[in-house]
Amino acid sequence: MSTPSAEIWNEAELIARCRKKDAAAQKIVFTRYAGEMTVLCLRYIARQEEAKEVMMDGFLRFFNNLDSFTWRGEGSARAWLQRITVNQCLTHLRRRNMLVLTDGDDSSYDHIPTSDNVLGQLTVREIMKMIHSLPVGYRTVFNMYVFDDMDHKEIAQTLGISESTSKSQLHRARAILKEKILQTS
Amino acid sequence: MIPELEREMKEKLAAMPVDELVPGFDADAEWAVMSARLHPARPRMISLRVWFSAAAVLLLMAGGVWMLQQRDVQRMAAQEQHTAREEWAASFKAEVDKEQALVDSQKGASVAALPDKVADTPKERKVAGQRTTKELVRNGTPCPLEISINQIMKCPNKKPAAISSCNTLEPGQAASLGYKDSDAIASNCSLTVKTIEIKSIATGETILLDENSSISAAEVFSYMSGEKQGDIYAGIFNSDCNNNECRHNLRLGSREGDIIIH
Structure with missing residues (x-):
């Protein structure tokens, strides 16, 4: 053949x-x-x-x-x-007991300002380094939501957590990343 | 702002070649590992027919080896039996030679070896060969004696067989007398002593013991064979070794240990 x-x-x-x-x-x-x-x-x-x-x-x-x-x-x-x-x-x-997800207040992360085209100045390796710097729980939810196109309901079902926990994890991840990006830029 | 930032991030990562993050990443090399996990080498299946054939061949081989071993064992047993027989014959001959040497040294006379004297017929030779456990009888007279024991063996559906065994005893010589031993015949056969002749070789004078003699042959034989112990009168010689007239009562005695004719 x-x-x-x-x-x-x-x-x-x-x-x-x-x-x-x-x-x-x-x-x-x-x-x-x-x-x-x-x-x-x-x-x-x-x-x-x-x-x-x-x-x-x-x-x-x-x-x-x-x-x-x-x-x-x-x-x-x-x-x-x-x-x-x-x-x-x-x-x-x-x-490996690395996936620990806890609820928390995420309101303080909603109004963090970002400048335009900040990512353009970063290399892929630097972006990946920032993602890796996130706590495992934040990183996991961030990955699932942003890169793997899963909504909070799906994430909650997959990880066995509530949707609000999923949302708070995402907000915290975003806040940390914004801070890091701003520091870098 | 956040969705735009994340979309930009996603596009950047999607467009990124893997070797930028993992230097030297080789998909073909990774496939070799993957393929080994996907298609592990299977153990070769052997059909039942092959197993049975192999088992049959092994059984045949084991049987062959066993048969060869059995043959070797039988051969060894036969060889051992033959060796034992030869050893017995050699020891018997040595015993006879020793006795002969003793007689020669005492008398200085050349006397034929005991077995030749004892065994006159093939049957007697066979009897002579079975005498090792018999009692020693010593000639305590001054003359050489020839003792012939004549037996009758009766077996069912067979004619009675006469067995004659003659033994020569030099003066002073002690030897086991040759005769058919009742232990050496078949269990359904019977053996009786018909006559005993005690002959003085020098003069030819013979004492014949049978059923009609004053003392029966069977009675004398029971003393000769050691079945009975004590002294028994066997007969009378009317001349000495030089054929001079001299009455000599012949007796068998076993009070001193060996059976002695005197």
Whole structure:
């Protein structure tokens, strides 16, 4: 059987082949999304080796559970892989007892001023460093809300907290980041 | 302001190549690790047929080895039996040679080896070979004696067999007399002593003991074999070794330990 290049295969075809344990298709999916999922893990987990390991666990779970996945158009497999990887990151943080989330008053963070185009002056590495400087609870909610497109209801369900706790964690994360950005700029 | 800031942050991170955060990140190398986890080497499945074949071959080999071992054991047992027989024959010969040497040294006479004298027929030789546990009988007379013990063996559905065993005893010589031992015959056979002849070799004079003699052959034999102990009158010689007229009562006695003819 000839193996077409990664570009020719669309997501639906790749997933169909991956369901049949086709190693070539699995490799294409992996090499296509491995970098992106590694960056995702690095937002939640600062240590590179741990982040890579969690990324691997996410892919393993993805390939082994494809039978329960329903393809809903281009990008749905990538979104499912992203959700699985986020869950793997959360599981990792829970196992290490790093995910501690507490309620608190967040009103004081609403009126912190920011200047225009402050991020333009920062490198990606500096942005990532700022995210890593957040307490794990704040960082997790911030990542889920800002980067992984989850609303507070979803975050609350996933983390087993109330929506208000999720909101307060996000506000605190934002406040800390703004302060850091202002200091830097 | 916040949503714009976050959107900008998100776009920056999304556009960022992974090796900017993880220098030297190689997706192909990571795939090699991933592939090993996804497709671990499976242990080779062996069918039942192969297992049964292997078991059958092993059983055959074990059986072959066992048979070879059994054959070796039987061969060794036979060899041991043969060796024991040879050792017994050698010790018997040594005993005879020793007795002969003793007689030669006492008399200076050349006398034939005891087994040749004792065994006149193949049957007698067999009897002579079974005498090691028998009582020693010593010739206490001044003349060489020849003692012939004639036995009858009766077995069911067979003709009675006569067994004659002759023994030569030099003066002073002690030896086990050759005769058929009742222990050496089949359990359903019987053995009786018919006659005993005690002959003075020098003169040829013979005392014949049978059922009609004053003392029966069976009675004398019971003393010769050690079954009975004490003294018993066996007969009379009317001449000495030089054939001179001289009456000599022959007796068997076992009061001094060995059975002595005097």
